[in-house]
Amino acid sequence: MILVYQSLKNVLKNVILFIEYMRSFLLRGLENFSSRAAKVSLVLFVLSFLFIAGFFLFPTSVEAASKNGFEALQVSLPKQGFTINAGETKEVLITFKNIGQKIWTNSGTAYVSVYTYNPKYRVSDFKADNWIDYTQAALLKESSVPVGSVGSIYLTLHAPKSKGTYKETFQLAAEDAAWIPGGEFTLTINVQDSAVQQGSTGGDPSQQVTQEEQKQITNDGQASPQTDGLSATILLRSAKSLAVKAGEVITYKVGIKNTGTQTWTKREVVTSGVKIASSDTQHSSWVSSTKLVVNDKGTVKPGGVDFLSFTFKAPSTKGSQIVRYQMTVDDALIPDFYIDIPVDVTTGSVKIKDEPITVKEEEVASDRLIEQPIVRIGLLTIDEETDWQTEVSCNTTWQLKDSEGGFLGKINSGQIVRAFYKNQRYYFNRGKGIEQTYKYLRFVPDDKDGVCTIENFDRRKTRGAAYALNKFRDTLELQYIPYKNETWLINELPIEEYLYGLGETSNASHQEFKKTLITVARTYGLYHWERNTKHKGYFHMNAYADDQVYFGYEYEQIHPLIKQAVDQTRGVTVSYQGRTALTPYFSRSDGRTRSWSEVWGGSVAWLIGVDAPCDKERGYTLWGHGVGLGATEALCMANKGSNWEEILHYFYTDVDLTKRWE
Numbered sequence: 001m002i003l004v005y006q007s008l009k010n011v012l013k014n015v016i017l018f019i020e021y022m023r024s025f026l027l028r029g030l031e032n033f034s035s036r037a038a039k040v041s042l043v044l045f046v047l048s049f050l051f052i053a054g055f056f057l058f059p060t061s062v063e064a065a066s067k068n069g070f071e072a073l074q075v076s077l078p079k080q081g082f083t084i085n086a087g088e089t090k091e092v093l094i095t096f097k098n099i100g101q102k103i104w105t106n107s108g109t110a111y112v113s114v115y116t117y118n119p120k121y122r123v124s125d126f127k128a129d130n131w132i133d134y135t136q137a138a139l140l141k142e143s144s145v146p147v148g149s150v151g152s153i154y155l156t157l158h159a160p161k162s163k164g165t166y167k168e169t170f171q172l173a174a175e176d177a178a179w180i181p182g183g184e185f186t187l188t189i190n191v192q193d194s195a196v197q198q199g200s201t202g203g204d205p206s207q208q209v210t211q212e213e214q215k216q217i218t219n220d221g222q223a224s225p226q227t228d229g230l231s232a233t234i235l236l237r238s239a240k241s242l243a244v245k246a247g248e249v250i251t252y253k254v255g256i257k258n259t260g261t262q263t264w265t266k267r268e269v270v271t272s273g274v275k276i277a278s279s280d281t282q283h284s285s286w287v288s289s290t291k292l293v294v295n296d297k298g299t300v301k302p303g304g305v306d307f308l309s310f311t312f313k314a315p316s317t318k319g320s321q322i323v324r325y326q327m328t329v330d331d332a333l334i335p336d337f338y339i340d341i342p343v344d345v346t347t348g349s350v351k352i353k354d355e356p357i358t359v360k361e362e363e364v365a366s367d368r369l370i371e372q373p374i375v376r377i378g379l380l381t382i383d384e385e386t387d388w389q390t391e392v393s394c395n396t397t398w399q400l401k402d403s404e405g406g407f408l409g410k411i412n413s414g415q416i417v418r419a420f421y422k423n424q425r426y427y428f429n430r431g432k433g434i435e436q437t438y439k440y441l442r443f444v445p446d447d448k449d450g451v452c453t454i455e456n457f458d459r460r461k462t463r464g465a466a467y468a469l470n471k472f473r474d475t476l477e478l479q480y481i482p483y484k485n486e487t488w489l490i491n492e493l494p495i496e497e498y499l500y501g502l503g504e505t506s507n508a509s510h511q512e513f514k515k516t517l518i519t520v521a522r523t524y525g526l527y528h529w530e531r532n533t534k535h536k537g538y539f540h541m542n543a544y545a546d547d548q549v550y551f552g553y554e555y556e557q558i559h560p561l562i563k564q565a566v567d568q569t570r571g572v573t574v575s576y577q578g579r580t581a582l583t584p585y586f587s588r589s590d591g592r593t594r595s596w597s598e599v600w601g602g603s604v605a606w607l608i609g610v611d612a613p614c615d616k617e618r619g620y621t622l623w624g625h626g627v628g629l630g631a632t633e634a635l636c637m638a639n640k641g642s643n644w645e646e647i648l649h650y651f652y653t654d655v656d657l658t659k660r661w662e
Helices: 002-032 036-057 495-500 511-531 553-558 560-568 596-600 613-617 631-639 644-651
Strands: 072-076 082-085 089-098 112-116 136-139 150-158 164-174 178-192 232-237 242-244 249-258 267-271 291-295 305-313 319-329 339-345 374-381 390-394 398-402 407-411 417-422 425-429 434-437 441-445 451-454 471-473 475-481 486-494 572-576 656-659
Touching (some): 136 150, 232 305, 249 339, 291 305, 374 495, 390 441, 417 475, 451 475, 471 553, 495 511, 495 560, 511 572, 511 631, 511 644, 631 644, 644 656
Parallel strands (some): 082 178, 242 339
Antiparallel strands (some): 072 089, 072 178, 112 136, 112 164, 164 178, 232 249, 267 291, 267 319, 319 339, 390 417, 390 451, 398 441, 417 425, 425 434, 451 471, 475 486
């Protein structure tokens, strides 16, 4: 707007000078022209001169004006001609000042993002995996940028394999509202051969990469642009990844190199403003709720290495996740530098104590037959483990549908569809390029016995398991869950088929024990199907230990006797006085189980503590919450001749075993 004002001011000044000149000229000229014809000729000359001069006095275009209230002024851009190695990825930062009349946001209507430009919507040679699609490269970083404030675009570039100098043009846009004036920018990028020189003399690892080379090094593979002389990279860490129990205390050590130009004095490890880990990791050793450790001994000069040790607690949710921290130097946050720690939580905490035990009046009594429930199981979050996308195929022809049943495509057996969620949209590629919809996606086999595979999820690669365990019966669904701020892959299938793939036991256990455990698990599933409140209606249970471990079709094939136990007890559940009972279970006791009131307060009539003589004889310690059925004692009873009905009646007081569906 300042430039526009200055341009108009200069034009007006020139107009005033020109008018004064022409007035003087005309007065003198008219005095010297006595004939009418001469005067007419002079006037025509002046008019022609004004017409021609207008092209010079009034510019045909000025600095772009605000469009629909949106306008930008570029603040910073990467140095032109920066270098990326062929085939490698780099993140660059571009900033703009909001000089329009509307607030910028990165969600909702008219959200701000960057598209490829010149020409519009072209396919870029530098498309990276985290781009929203082939033409939309990045969202505004900040959730809100008021008028007068500066917003950031972190643009990830994946260099092509051919070396050379490239010019890439992009444009800020307010979605469905405007190409933002002042938001166009061009990057000049040099792509060089992928070989990166490394020191070969051994010795101090901090000296094996020069400071200039280090500017190109990424933080564990992610770009780390320098700002105000602060920059860092991780050279050493006590472990690249961790496999721990939920809540386990972990002491971690990192060696961080100062790759900037400032000398570090006070160094602190702090919690990240971006929540990646699924739960709080705070430990009693922390300096405060946001500060893990402070080191103010000595200084770290540019090129030097600082060693920091800190303690944190593992997340409480089972599964693979990232614990993220950041670092400050003299109270200034090192930009775009993260201490990311991959953590695989092998056992999760049981959250049954948070579940209501009240029964709604409208619930169907347990003595009535119902249709077999269709349950929804939260399989996994779409995150780093799957590179923020899912790739699905099925062993039969299948259909891609939206959440309202809309038909999106007929897919052949074995054909892979890649899909992901980004910025309120679902994107998918069924072999015809990137398509999109605002409705979540469903992958539905045509055959009722169809099995679908999550092609880019393999527990052998990411979790060190013996099997991939990535095949699931029936329908898969990709849905963003707002209250979790996570995208989940959900498996929807009949409850009996869900039990076929239950991972709570194996082929090796006694068959009567398997039937016992399957009945308890079926009851647990029915209880949450009836209420549908535990996960706020998005799915009934997840596939982890805080609900019930579920591995799907491949586990069913490996352990066929589990399927046999399911079929032998089909439809049978535990009930109390005509209502579905809540049936907690746990691993082993220390010689007795606990009543509900002893562990969680209140009173539940059928959950009364009982003796566990086998556990006592073996000197076991309590492993789990202790309420309901103890697995090791139940297995001992089965091995000694008790059948599944007897075992259930022993652990759950005065209950009935009722067949709910055929």
